[in-house]
Amino acid sequence: MNAHPQHDDPDNDDETVGTLLSRRTALRLLGLGGAGLAVGGGVLAQGTLAQRRGSPPGGAGGTGASGAASLPGCVVRPAMTEGPYFVEEELRRSDIRRDTTTGQVSAGVPLTLTFVTSRVAVGACQPRAGVLIDVWQCDALGVYSGVQGGGGDFLRGSQVTDARGRATFTTVYPGWYPGRAVHIHFKLRPLNAGGQATGEFTSQLFFPEEVTDRVHARAPYSRKGRRNVLNAEDGIYRNGGNQLLLSLTGSPEQGYKATFDVGLNIG
DSSP, X not given: OOOOOBOSSTTOOOOOBTTBOOHHHHHHXXXXXXXXXXXXXXXXXXXXXXXXXXXXXXXXXXXXXXXXXXXXXXXEEEOOOOOTTOOOOOOBOSBOOBOTTTOOXXXXXXXXXXXXXXXXXXXXXXXXXOEEEEEEOOOTTSOOTTOTTXXXXXXXXXXXXXXXXXXXXXXXXXXXXXXXXXXXXXXXXXXXXXXXXXXXXXXXXXXXXXXXXXXXXXXXXGXXXXXXXXGGXXXXXXXXXXXXXXXXXXXXXXXXXXXXXXXXXXO
């Protein structure tokens, strides 16, 4: 999938692309009007969805806030490129650390990532069940399973959101590979009664640099050395990644948790 073209003006966001809500439409539905349009910064992709704010910044050992953490309710986040490493596994599971072909569990600092999907309605976000969520990422040394000449299926998996619109994945904090900042890929596909996808949204999640510094100083990450691209230097992050920056609670010793709330009005 190719990256979507970007708006140069963050206020030039009132175009609806396909069946995805524009930022302006989402704010209008939530009763925020134009007051919130300048909040949050970043460059918006044309392919966007309305997204609720994630877990609050701070907490014990936590740090980092999304680019629009001061906005209540639903705002808009950018779609991002799928990249070359997506594999249609149909591997339904919550703990994605284990490679089912070898039984080996990916080493690294534990990360619990919860998605909460909603439908943006007038004045509120309503929980949305039946959304297939795919997650895929590299391991602590920057390797993806099933690609790059290798096999396996570690650090890949999918789940369908429950009646509360929730799906939680147990994984590890990602490592890095040349040319990219630290990130996790995700894809959202609403399913109909027959289990067929009726829409698709793909993007990436990013991590606060100060947390990554602490995590990557530990084994096995430290074997890879210092990453060569920070968020601000990543061409994909620069196109709205600050709006996809996770707020984390926890520590390298105990692991981290993050919640990512998504208002999805496609399908």
